[in-house]
Amino acid sequence: MTKHPTTRRSTIAVLLSCLSLGVGNVRAQLPDFSRATTLRLSSVEEIAAEFSAVPCNNDDRLAAAIALFEKLGAPRREINLDKLGVAENIVVTLPGTAAHARTEQVVIGAHYDKVSAGCGAFDNWTGMVAIGHMYRTIKSLKPSKTIVFVGFGKEENGLVGSRAMVDQIVTFDTDQRRRAETLPRRRSSPLGGS
Ligand SMILES: [Zn+2]
Numbered sequence: 781m782t783k784h785p786t787t788r789r790s791t792i793a794v795l796l797s798c799l800s801l802g803v804g805n806v807r808a809q810l811p812d813f814s815r816a817t818t819l820r821l822s823s824v825e826e827i828a829a830e831f832s833a834v835p836c837n838n839d840d841r842l843a844a845a846i847a848l849f850e851k852l853g854a855p856r857r858e859i860n861l862d863k864l865g866v867a868e869n870i871v872v873t874l875p876g877t878a879a880h881a882r883t884e885q886v887v888i889g890a891h892y893d894k895v896s897a898g899c900g901a902f903d904n905w906t907g908m909v910a911i912g913h914m915y916r917t918i919k920s921l922k923p924s925k926t927i928v929f930v931g932f933g934k935e936e937n938g939l940v941g942s943r944a945m946v947d948q949i950v951t952f953d954t955d956q957r958r959r960a961e962t963l964p965r966r967r968s969s970p971l972g973g974s
Pocket residue numbers: 891895903904935936
């Protein structure tokens with residue numbers, strides 16, 4: 781379909797104004813980095829070292845992913861293992877500071893199991909390394925919203941771990957606010973220790 785030039789220019793102008801409004805809103809929601817005196821950013825060398833330490837055996841990936849979170853500052857007692865059918869998801873929750881943090885949670889996930897060929901360095905140890913380092917950086921910012929970091933299991937078997945997690949989340953609804961106060965977890969157990 782051919783648009784009239786004037787109409788096209790108007791459309792572009794509207795889109796640009798929406799874009800600038802959007803950018804403004806995003807900026808307004810970002811933390812004030814200049815006041816974050818303890819911001820912890822990972823160096824390229826630190827991230828590269830984790831990539832090169834990829835476990836090539838699928839059976840070793842769960843323990844390695846847990847160890848990665850611990851190394852990057854997650855206390856062992858805050859690392860949960862959700863056993864959902866055949867999948868085991870690693871769940872590390874970073875509690876938000878705001879009052880609404882119990883009902884507004886952001887999930888950041890990657891799968892720790894690997895593709896059948898090779899060491900699975902790209903698919904998907906890169907994802908696990910990324911969310912591990914994101915955990916450490918975001919933790920240093922003390923976010924207002926609760927951030928839930930999840931290492932999904934059995935994703936290469938058909939997204940088993942992530943589907944199982946979604947299935948157990950209660951849909952948020954004002955009439956069901958009390959039920960939706962937390963992301964429910966069945967058969968979830970902390971690893972213990974400190
Ligand atoms: Zn994958």
